[in-house]
Amino acid sequence: MKRIIPMWIAIIGGFAxxxxxxxxxxxxxxxxxxxxxxxxxxxxxxxxxxxxAKQHLEKLSRRDAGWGYSIITLGSFLITLFIGLLKIGxxxxxxxxxxxxxxxxxxxxxxxxxxxxxMITPLTSTMFALLAFFVASAAFRAFRAxxxxxxxxxxxxxxxxxxxxxxxxxxxxWFPDWASGLRLENLSIYVMQVFNTAGNRAIMIGIALGVxxxxxxxxxxxxxxxxxxxxx
Amino acid sequence: xxxxxxxWLIIGAVFVALIVVxxxxxxxxxxxxxxxxxxxxxxxxxxxxxAPSASANESINVSPSAASTQVTGAPSSGTTSATSAxxxxxxxxxxxxxxxxxxxxxxxxAQTEIALSWPRTIGLWLxxxxxxxxxxxxxxxxxxxxxxxxLVVGVSAAYWGVIxxxxxxVPKMFGALTPGLVKSLVQPSLVAPERLQQISMVFALILGxxxxxxxxxRGGWISAWPLAFIVGVTAGxxxxxxxxxxxxxxxxxxxxxxxxxxxxxSGATNMWDSWWASVANVLLVTGVICCLTYFFFSVEHxxxxxxxxxxxxxxxxITFGASFGFTVMGRIALLAARVEFLFDDWLWLIDPNHFRGx
Numbered sequence: 001m002k003r004i005i006p007m008w009i010a011i012i013g014g015f016a017x018x019x020x021x022x023x024x025x026x027x028x029x030x031x032x033x034x035x036x037x038x039x040x041x042x043x044x045x046x047x048x049x050x051x052x053a054k055q056h057l058e059k060l061s062r063r064d065a066g067w068g069y070s071i072i073t074l075g076s077f078l079i080t081l082f083i084g085l086l087k088i089g090x091x092x093x094x095x096x097x098x099x100x101x102x103x104x105x106x107x108x109x110x111x112x113x114x115x116x117x118x119m120i121t122p123l124t125s126t127m128f129a130l131l132a133f134f135v136a137s138a139a140f141r142a143f144r145a146x147x148x149x150x151x152x153x154x155x156x157x158x159x160x161x162x163x164x165x166x167x168x169x170x171x172x173x174w175f176p177d178w179a180s181g182l183r184l185e186n187l188s189i190y191v192m193q194v195f196n197t198a199g200n201r202a203i204m205i206g207i208a209l210g211v212x213x214x215x216x217x218x219x220x221x222x223x224x225x226x227x228x229x230x231x232x
Numbered sequence: 233x234x235x236x237x238x239x240w241l242i243i244g245a246v247f248v249a250l251i252v253v254x255x256x257x258x259x260x261x262x263x264x265x266x267x268x269x270x271x272x273x274x275x276x277x278x279x280x281x282x283a284p285s286a287s288a289n290e291s292i293n294v295s296p297s298a299a300s301t302q303v304t305g306a307p308s309s310g311t312t313s314a315t316s317a318x319x320x321x322x323x324x325x326x327x328x329x330x331x332x333x334x335x336x337x338x339x340x341x342a343q344t345e346i347a348l349s350w351p352r353t354i355g356l357w358l359x360x361x362x363x364x365x366x367x368x369x370x371x372x373x374x375x376x377x378x379x380x381x382x383l384v385v386g387v388s389a390a391y392w393g394v395i396x397x398x399x400x401x402v403p404k405m406f407g408a409l410t411p412g413l414v415k416s417l418v419q420p421s422l423v424a425p426e427r428l429q430q431i432s433m434v435f436a437l438i439l440g441x442x443x444x445x446x447x448x449x450r451g452g453w454i455s456a457w458p459l460a461f462i463v464g465v466t467a468g469x470x471x472x473x474x475x476x477x478x479x480x481x482x483x484x485x486x487x488x489x490x491x492x493x494x495x496x497x498s499g500a501t502n503m504w505d506s507w508w509a510s511v512a513n514v515l516l517v518t519g520v521i522c523c524l525t526y527f528f529f530s531v532e533h534x535x536x537x538x539x540x541x542x543x544x545x546x547x548x549x550i551t552f553g554a555s556f557g558f559t560v561m562g563r564i565a566l567l568a569a570r571v572e573f574l575f576d577d578w579l580w581l582i583d584p585n586h587f588r589g590x
Binding site: 002005006007009010011012013014015016017018021032033034035036037038039040041042043044045046047048049050051052054066069070072073074075076077078079080081084085091092094096097098099100101102105107108109112114115116117118119120121122123124125126127128129130131132133135136139148149150152153154155156157158159160161164165181190191192193194195196197198199200201202203204205206207208209211212214215216218219226227228 | 266271273274275276320322324325326327351352355356358359360362363366367369370378379380381382383384385386387388389390391392393394396397398400401404405415416417418419420421428429432433435436437439440443444446447453456457458459460461462463464465466467468469470471472474475478479482483485486508512515516517518519520523524526527544545546547548549550551552553554555556557558559560561563564566567569570573
């Protein structure tokens with residue numbers, strides 16, 4: 001029972017979604033399933049939040065190493081949740097002034113937009129910016145032109161990198177017009193439009209075939225590994 | 233004191249000294265100015281309650297009043313006040329460039345329409361601190377980085393939870409199960425839900441509660457049911473969308489003519505452009521076929537198939553190289569944006585947008 005019922009739920013839900021794309025009569029059923037899916041996915045955030053709180057509270061109670069950082073995580077989590085759920089400092093939408101919570105959380109000057117602008121944006125974008133250093137460092141250590149494939153990868157990376165900077169324009173800007181196609185900025189565009197498109201297209205086709213095969217295996221009950229406990 | 237602690241202390245002291253010096257030179261640094269806008273809205277009468285009033289009357293109030301940005305207070309309270317039985321009004325604060333404040337002060341030193349915003353200025357300094365705290369990881373793992381990291385986890389989890397609540401749960405689930413409440417508090421234009429919609433949302437609520445069962449010490453298997461629903465619906469959705477947009481659309485886009493004729497404005501064929509366009513199409517079609525051959529493992533990669541697979545590998549290497557270059561450029565663009573934030577918004581050392589008239 002613990003495995004059969006979930007398997008049938010997956011089969012019915014999956015086939016309903018597939019049918020709604022092909023049978024006009026099943027379209028509304030598909031929309032209904034999509035709405036249920038969105039709501040369950042949104043409730044999954046609550047599960048995630050609960051799991052985060054549980055994990056950090058356990059860490060706090062055990063006084064594990066770095067428990068002070070758990071206080072920061074929990075505190076920032078609860079404050080952001082409080083401000084966002086209660087729409088602190090948000091005025092009603094001028095079209096519906098009688099509805100206290102009709103205003104958008106994104107309104108300029110609200111506590112929510114303050115958190116987004118001065119906390120989420122700098123923190124996340126700097127995290128990603130930090131990767132520039134690590135990617136460059138890893139590339140410096142790993143990139144070795146030891147065979148044809150490695151040379152192709154290295155040369156292409158340099159063409160794309162230089163072709164999108166002013167340095168590339170300066171380096172090859174003196175090329176005559178009849179050889180303008182060899183200028184780094186043009187070469188970079190050509191690489192992206194032809195070779196990169198071809199490679200990515202093949203990868204996308206491969207992924208689509210893989211997704212379709214895996215999806216069908218799940219919907220026909222052949223692949224049950226997602227239920228846990230092996231393929232049986 | 234350890235060597236690392238000493239290093240941090242010296243770096244911190246030098247940094248603070250530099251900021252203090254910068255603060256005393258020229259226009260100073262890191263301030264945010266805001267302009268006040270008074271909003272007056274007419275409340276719909278009782279009979280029309282629920283229908284959009286669309287009678288917002290936004291006007292600039294130049295009369296002296298307390299000029300400070302409010303970022304706290306419950307909805308419809310705090311800066312919102314009832315001016316009469318049928319209207320309510322509140323003040324909104326929009327960020328303006330410092331240049332506008334300087335001009336307003338020159339015109340009228342007693343003006344209060346444009347003022348310094350302390351909450352946003354504190355936010356700006358906090359943002360600068362977070363940016364530097366994360367960059368400090370380049371030297372070594374340290375408490376500043378860990379604080380920033382902990383904040384990212386806490387704030388991001390709550391952020392996405394709140395987005396899910398207001399954008400999905402309120403309009404879809406609460407809108408169907410408690411339409412009266414949602415209509416009066418959040419969305420007066422809410423259309424009354426159909427019976428089937430309500431039943432489906434009860435089903436969603438049951439699945440959601442079953443999912444939360446995972447947090448309890450016993451009966452974790454109950455959460456397998458909503459998980460099964462998510463797996464099944466995702467599989468059904470993805471099969472169709474991937475086959476449609478990736479497999480079919482990409483295959484169709486690859487069906488290109490191998491000989492292309494490019495004509496110029498006069499209608500004459502441009503041989504050079506035609507040749508290049510044809511070569512591009514041949515390379516593209518060949519590349520897709522060769523890459524797919526490389527992915528095809530049911531036939532041994534020998535002879536013609538092996539040669540095609542080898543060409544496919546070359547194409548893939550070029551693709552990975554291009555993706556690498558593209559990713560690095562994206563990250564460097566982000567890095568440049570953060571450095572610009574520090575030098576422009578915070579330290580006021582550069583002024584690319586001429587916000588301070590430098």
